[in-house]
Every structure is written in C-alpha cells, then in structure tokens.
Amino acid sequence: MSNSIVLNERSSQQSGSQIRELRTSGRIPATVYGKDIGSVSVMVEEKSFLATIKENPRAILMADIPTKGKKPVTIQHIQKDPITRKILHIDFHQLNMNVAMDTKVTIHFSGEPIGVYEGGVMQVELYEVDVRCMPDDLLSAFEVDITKIGIGEHLLVSDLEFHKGVEVLTDPTAVVIKVSPAIEAELEDESAVATPVVPEVDKPTA
Template identity: 30%
Template structure:
C-alpha cells in the first residue's frame, strides 16, 4: 500500500477569489475538506509542503493524515481528490480533500507501471500502452501507490487486459475485464521481414520444383 503522509492544515473563514489570491501570495494554498458524512469546510495548507508531497509521489491522489487546526475533529484521514492547476504556470491553485473512513471503500486513480521486456519486442514488435492509470476501489489501507504489471511473456499480438492483470489483494478495478491495458503490435519492419521470409521460402520451393522437372525430362 502507499504510505500515508501527515499534512498540517488550518481551518479558514475567508472565501472568494480575493482571499484565495491573498493566501497564495502568503505561500498558502486554499482547499476544502468534504465527505465522510460531514459538512464541508475551507482550509489552507502550506504551498511548499504540498508541492513536496506531490513531487515524491507517483500519483496525485494520495492518502494524507490531515491535522487541522481550528476544526472540531483535529485529525482526518483524507484522499487528495482533486488539484486545480494554473493553466499556464502549472502552479497549484486549490486542493480538494475527501475525508474517508478506514472501514469504507474508496475510489482512486492509480498509475500503471509495466515491468519486463516483452518477448514480442525481441521479434520486432512494439509495446503500445493503452492505459496509464486505472480507477480502483479498495479500503484506504490497501490503496497502492502504483500498479505493477509484468509484460515479459507478451508476444506479438498478445495483450494485457483488466481481466488478465493481477491486482494486489483487496484492490479491484472499476473498469470491465475486457478493457486493454497494453498490447504488443507488429511494426512495419517486422511485417516486412515476415513477408521477405515467406517470399524467400516460396522462391526456394519454386526453384526446387523446376529442377525436379528438368531432371525428369532428361
């Protein structure tokens, strides 16, 4: 499972674009906490801290232990549900925290990591990755940081689907089993080489037949 990280936050009263801009200039990021049968409320977090957390994680949907100053429940287990970025600079503008319960399933997108070199590549094929992350559902304690799938045994024309992939215990995909994750396709070079081999075999057979006919005539 992915490691849970601690994140300090402060409950805030001010809302609106002007207040959000003031917070960002002060090195804070505005956010909101909702879910787990509670009323939502606004928070602020340190910009450098959240940037560092995201920088060291493969996913943006991370479980955090929110320690909220000024809230009735000071400690909250929450999933970073959504992050809004500036369209040009990429700076973080706002963070949504979905408070979750340890005994209730959550839904989150987890990055895919394909491991191994498919045997089909050695034969001239190419590995096409069709999915880069998958939405899964599981208990918070079982949420993986990445999903690792071994593609070593994939030959040309073989594929890895949701149904054939091995997921960690307690983790299930939200997609249908026939959805493809990756496939090894033929390249033009491999098709051309295969055609050349077939042509060479046909030419050799034709030459052998001609020699056989010449021998019988003599």
C-alpha cells in the same frame, strides 16, 4: 497511510485580493469536505503539499486540522491556472476508513517486452484502472512485468493479479498493453491521423 499534512484554517469570506496574497506567500487555498466536519476552509504550504504528493497523488493523507484534529483525506480535485499550471485551489475529501472507496490505481510497467526486441512496437492502451477497496488496502501503484509479451500478444485487465480485497471495476476485456508488428502499428497510426472527423448535421425537415 504514512503521509501527513498540516491544513491551517482560514476565513471562508476571504476577498479575491486576500486569496491572491495567500498564493503569493506560497500557500494554497483549499477546502475539506466530510460528513463529520462539513465544509472547512483551509490553506496548505505549497512546497510541503507538492513534496507530499510527489510519489502518489492519490495517496491517503492524514490531515492535521488544528481545530478539528487529524482526519484521513484524499485529494478530490485540484484547480490549476490554464496557462501557468500553477495550483489555484484544492478540494480534499474526508474518508470513512470503514467504508470501501472507488478510486484509480496507476499501472507501472516493468521491463521491456520481448516482442520489441524482435522488431515489434509496444502500444500502451491503459495507464490506470478503476478499483474498489477499503482505504487500508489502497495501492500506490500496481507493478506489471511485461517482459514476456511477444509480437501479436497483449495483456488484458483480467490478467492483472491484484491482492485480495481489491475489486477491479474496469472492463476485464480491455487491453492494457500490446505488441504489434511494426507495419500494423504504422497503419494504425496513419489511420488515426487520416480519418477525418465528420460533424453530425441535422436533416432538414420537410
């Protein structure tokens, strides 16, 4: 938990024009929620925030709130403009470092499956898994060596070896990645495109 970020307080009664002015000046309005502090309206420098979360958006941040002190937080929600994708607002959640948390961990795939060199097609089914752990045990990402996966073989969630203290909540039988024969993969793609979505229609009552 080495990342720190400064959250300066702002009035919770700001008007729409004041919020727009805030964003124009390179700052993002945000709110911190927590058992100890309730709800606190804050703002954060956009450049600083983006640089802090670049490597791991789910990392635990040490938020420095001038009137509240330093609090461990995670990002609960980021609201973005649907067109420009610019960040409009951020919700932070204060953590209790003594209580387990539910979150997601991104899977990073290392190497190239041997099955791909043999003519197979790699298909990734999951890019992240749900886990439960203490905040200090939170992983930024989970590295998986996929070089030994051959044609017709796959890797399940149950095959992922997390360190002690991390409970995986995702279905252990779920496929993470597989290597299919080229023809089979093409048929799966064609089936996904060709299968029409039929809307449900209520039957008329007599």
